Each structure stands twice: as structure tokens, then as C-alpha cells.
Amino acid sequence: MIKAEQLTKRYGSALAVDQLSFEVLPGRVTGFLGPNGAGKSTTMRMILGLDTPAGGRALVNGRPYRSLRKPLRVVGSLLDAGAVHGGRSARSHLECLAVTNDLPRSRVGEVLERTGMQSAARKRIRGFSLGMKQRLGIAAALLGDPEILMFDEPVNGLDPEGIHWIRGLMRSLAAEGRTVFVSSHLMSEMALTADHLIVIGRGRLIADTGMADFIQASALNDVLIRSPQSSHLAELLTAKGAAVVPEPNGGLAVTGLTPEAISRLAAANGVAVYELAQRQASLEQVYMELTEDAVEYQAATPTTDNERHDR
Missing domain, CATH: 3.40.50.300 (P-loop containing nucleotide triphosphate hydrolases)
Structure with missing residues (x-):
């Protein structure tokens, strides 16, 4: 070795x-x-x-x-x-x-x-x-x-x-x-x-x-859930100690609870669920997260056209 x-x-x-x-x-x-x-x-x-x-x-x-x-x-x-x-x-x-x-x-x-x-x-x-x-x-x-x-x-x-x-x-x-x-x-x-x-x-x-x-071990891993009662479900999940972040497409990104626990919680409260999926970060995402402070040569983030017009 x-x-x-x-x-x-x-x-x-x-x-x-x-x-x-x-x-x-x-x-x-x-x-x-x-x-x-x-x-x-x-x-x-x-x-x-x-x-x-x-x-x-x-x-x-x-x-x-x-x-x-x-x-x-x-x-x-x-x-x-x-x-x-x-x-x-x-x-x-x-x-x-x-x-x-x-x-x-x-x-x-x-x-x-x-x-x-x-x-x-x-x-x-x-x-x-x-x-x-x-x-x-x-x-x-x-x-x-x-x-x-x-x-x-x-x-x-x-x-x-x-x-x-x-x-x-x-x-x-x-x-x-x-x-x-x-x-x-x-x-x-x-x-x-x-x-x-x-x-x-x-x-x-x-x-x-x-x-x-x-x-x-990455904090980027989460559970995606879609529901017609997303606001109510978000309250239930937060009460159970989960972190809930709304996504632009109407879904909820949940950390702190397993898909099984989320499913049981939704069923027990009569909340319909359209999609429930475990999402795992890629190696590249985890690596970038972990080494962010160790990059010696870091370029500026490119500015989009929309960002330029907003200035």
C-alpha cells in the first residue's frame, strides 16, 4: 500500500x-x-x-x-x-x-x-x-x-x-x-x-x-415532494423538525426526514402526494461544496444580461 x-x-x-x-x-x-x-x-x-x-x-x-x-x-x-x-x-x-x-x-x-x-x-x-x-x-x-x-x-x-x-x-x-x-x-x-x-x-x-x-454526508441531499396541499404539508413537516424550501416549480425540498417518514406524515393527515423522490447530490456538487474555501484561483461569477439590465 x-x-x-x-x-x-x-x-x-x-x-x-x-x-x-x-x-x-x-x-x-x-x-x-x-x-x-x-x-x-x-x-x-x-x-x-x-x-x-x-x-x-x-x-x-x-x-x-x-x-x-x-x-x-x-x-x-x-x-x-x-x-x-x-x-x-x-x-x-x-x-x-x-x-x-x-x-x-x-x-x-x-x-x-x-x-x-x-x-x-x-x-x-x-x-x-x-x-x-x-x-x-x-x-x-x-x-x-x-x-x-x-x-x-x-x-x-x-x-x-x-x-x-x-x-x-x-x-x-x-x-x-x-x-x-x-x-x-x-x-x-x-x-x-x-x-x-x-x-x-x-x-x-x-x-x-x-x-x-x-x-x-452532503447537506445537498434532500427529498422532493409535490402536493396540491403544499402549504399545509410544509407546516406539518416543519412541525416535525424538517427544513422545507419551496421550489420554483411548486415542489418542496425537504431535509431532516426520510421519504418514508414524509409519506407516513402525509397519509396520517390526509394530504395527497403526487411525487415523492429522494434526491442525491452528484460527486461534482459535493466536491464543489466541500472545496469552496480551498480554491486558490477563483474567477468572478459571470453576469447575465438580465442582471446587467437591472443595474
């Missing part, structure tokens, strides 16, 4: 990572989320020994990455798909990695096939699209058949088929018992891929929890 213990990193006077601690466990996909500048890439670089912490430490399988004798057999990573020699072919790039890490060359063909890169194996990397470079980077990460996989924004540049493919790949790797740690800004993909979430902001831990628990 991956373990961060009080990781701290400074760049001059800027505190990029601030006493960050978490664990990434095997058998599940762990999403690593945070606004731009939150310290995600810096944290991943410290885990891989590319940056030296100012304090704390990062361990993979209980050891610092730099102490691993054959690192590609333990950790496979993709942090920057463009960090490759453009003059090499995809196959020669992977063969160089195999030779320098004492890996069998047979693995090159296996990972090319698994990532769908066989037809481009002899082509020079400088002619690759970003999506093709991402696939090549993933092939390199898989080369040592490692127990731990780390991906930083792996779907950048991929078309819908490629995004669907990598989603299935990450889940299949976790199902094999591997540790999968992936950073992404695409909330829709994280919602479909991740089992667990680690969320940071301004270098600090904000959340470390399962996907379902993360969404369920």
Missing part, C-alpha cells in the same frame, strides 16, 4: 503540502481530488521520490520508493505523458525500460496489446497524439506487473472509447488486488471509477472516505 505520514513540502515561502497523512489500500480504486494548486501532483512526486519532503515521509509497501531495488516491479506510474523521447518508437521506449529494470522483453508485447498500442508500436513518439502518449505511459506503468499503480490525470487527451477503456482497466487492476491511486479533475469519471476518495485543499487533508459515504 501507499502511506503518507505528515508529508510537508515548501517551495520558497509557499507551503504546497501541509502535514498530509493518508493511506491508499489495495483492492480498490482511490481517487485523489483537489483544486488546482492543492498539492496533488507534488504529493505524488514525493511518493515516487521525485521531490524531497521538507517534513514527514512517504512509503510504498513500508519502504521509501528510493530504497526499492526494482521499483517498476513494485510501483507503476504515469505522471506526465509527454516526458518521453520523441525520437524513439513506442516499442523501443518500452524495451529500454525493460532492459534497465531487468524485466523480460516479452512484457513489452503484452503491455502494448493490453493498451491497444500494437499498431503504433513501430511509430515514433513525436507523432503521437496526447491520447496515444497517455496509452504509452500506461503501458510503461504496467510493464513491471506492479502491485501499485499511480496515475495523474490519465484520461487527458483520450476519446470516449479511451476513457471507457481506462475506467475498466483501473477497476480490473483493483479487482486483481492491486493498489490503484488516481488523480483527476473529471468528477463524472471519478464517480464511475473510484471506490474511495482522498480530497485535499491548500495542501491539507479535507476528506478521506468511501465514495458512497462522501456523497451521502
Whole structure:
């Protein structure tokens, strides 16, 4: 597994990572989320020994990455798909990695096939699209058949088929018992891929929890109810301790009571109900709510034409 213990990193006077601690466990996909500048890439670089912490430490399988004798057999990573020699072919790039890490060359063909890169194996990397470079980077990460996989924004540049493919790949790797740690800004993909979430902001831990628990705990979850007696029903719900907010379309947004409790209350008081539905916030909504105060670069809210005319 991956373990961060009080990781701290400074760049001059800027505190990029601030006493960050978490664990990434095997058998599940762990999403690593945070606004731009939150310290995600810096944290991943410290885990891989590319940056030296100012304090704390990062361990993979209980050891610092730099102490691993054959690192590609333990950790496979993709942090920057463009960090490759453009003059090499995809196959020669992977063969160089195999030779320098004492890996069998047979693995090159296996990972090319698994990532769908066989037809481009002899082509020079400088002619690759970003999506093709991402696939090549993933092939390199898989080369040592490692127990731990780390991906930083792996779907950048991929078309819908490629995004669907990598989603299935990450889940299949976790199902094999591997540790999968992936950073992404695409909330829709994280919602479909991740089992667990680690969320940071301004270098600090904000959340470390399962996907379902993360969404369920949001104050944005509510119950929508429609009734021809909405005013009376709102009074009944408020008396029971629920928070009731009228919606523009005539419905009521209710928090503090379950749909079952609302249904029983309405039935006991003879109130007709046309619609009763549990509404759950999306991962993007919950994430935006949670990280609102941790956004470093926040643009002004656009003004609509109607708002301009009202001034």
C-alpha cells in the first residue's frame, strides 16, 4: 500500500503540502481530488521520490520508493505523458525500460496489446497524439506487473472509447488486488471509477472516505415532494423538525426526514402526494461544496444580461 505520514513540502515561502497523512489500500480504486494548486501532483512526486519532503515521509509497501531495488516491479506510474523521447518508437521506449529494470522483453508485447498500442508500436513518439502518449505511459506503468499503480490525470487527451477503456482497466487492476491511486479533475469519471476518495485543499487533508459515504454526508441531499396541499404539508413537516424550501416549480425540498417518514406524515393527515423522490447530490456538487474555501484561483461569477439590465 501507499502511506503518507505528515508529508510537508515548501517551495520558497509557499507551503504546497501541509502535514498530509493518508493511506491508499489495495483492492480498490482511490481517487485523489483537489483544486488546482492543492498539492496533488507534488504529493505524488514525493511518493515516487521525485521531490524531497521538507517534513514527514512517504512509503510504498513500508519502504521509501528510493530504497526499492526494482521499483517498476513494485510501483507503476504515469505522471506526465509527454516526458518521453520523441525520437524513439513506442516499442523501443518500452524495451529500454525493460532492459534497465531487468524485466523480460516479452512484457513489452503484452503491455502494448493490453493498451491497444500494437499498431503504433513501430511509430515514433513525436507523432503521437496526447491520447496515444497517455496509452504509452500506461503501458510503461504496467510493464513491471506492479502491485501499485499511480496515475495523474490519465484520461487527458483520450476519446470516449479511451476513457471507457481506462475506467475498466483501473477497476480490473483493483479487482486483481492491486493498489490503484488516481488523480483527476473529471468528477463524472471519478464517480464511475473510484471506490474511495482522498480530497485535499491548500495542501491539507479535507476528506478521506468511501465514495458512497462522501456523497451521502452532503447537506445537498434532500427529498422532493409535490402536493396540491403544499402549504399545509410544509407546516406539518416543519412541525416535525424538517427544513422545507419551496421550489420554483411548486415542489418542496425537504431535509431532516426520510421519504418514508414524509409519506407516513402525509397519509396520517390526509394530504395527497403526487411525487415523492429522494434526491442525491452528484460527486461534482459535493466536491464543489466541500472545496469552496480551498480554491486558490477563483474567477468572478459571470453576469447575465438580465442582471446587467437591472443595474
